[in-house]
Amino acid sequence: MSARENIPYDELETGQSASFQRSIGTREIALFAAATGDLNPVHLDPGFAASTPFGEPIAHGMLTGGLVSAALATVLPGPGTIYLGQNLRFRLPVKPGDTITVTLTVTEKRDRRRWVRLNCEAHNQDGKLVANGEAEVQAPAEKMTVDLPPEPAVSLC
């Protein structure tokens, strides 16, 4: 397990920023498809993808949404955060082999129910913006350090 300290509502400041990085490969795309049932062949079938404007398989846009969720849940504000809402605009395709960096920035705080808005940007390894939007969360009330569970061990057959 990996211990992770959160940033409770009282310690969050407008302008505060943090990032989360993850590489996306055919494995992550297959796992996302198996989790959600999104069997869009543009993500899973190289032959079909070759017939599209993308030319090759691309990741599900909502997989990048999952990276934004991971960033909020594990980094800023971190454990204890309750996810209230998200908007996202998909700007460029994410391809297997890309490394995506999600950067979160606190843009607004309201004491009622510890409501926080964060700007969210996802860039690839070339610095290109692949998706962006805004998250709304309820920040944790208390400072805490939580052991993150290990990544579930799965094998693709």
Added chain:
Amino acid sequence: MSARENIPYDELETGQSASFQRSIGTREIALFAAATGDLNPVHLDPGFAASTPFGEPIAHGMLTGGLVSAALATVLPGPGTIYLGQNLRFRLPVKPGDTITVTLTVTEKRDRRRWVRLNCEAHNQDGKLVANGEAEVQAPAEKMTVDLPPEPAVSLC
């Protein structure tokens, strides 16, 4: 493989509606965590979840986002759709064992770039709204029938 016919831009009408259903269990939650790296213990660690207001593990909100993506990609408009943007509000927790029905309704069409807006609602098996929002897509230009790939075979270790 399962053959799926899309609904191209010219055949889409405001008010047109379709739905996609999927059951969410601990398996889907673990696969989503393994795909995205979102290791939030409220989803994966029953002991931690028992200490939260939810009392038991809940699904990642963005997993419901993945079901919306699946609905757009496989049902309405279906294969050939390009996902441009999404907003989502998470209303109620989704728990292992819940069956979620995503209902999409076309609310707006604009000929330029075959732009379509759809209302998205996700209900659980008790008819309660767990998430809702709006999607923006580029609808397919041409009618086509596509073989959806099989769901990737994965095993949890």
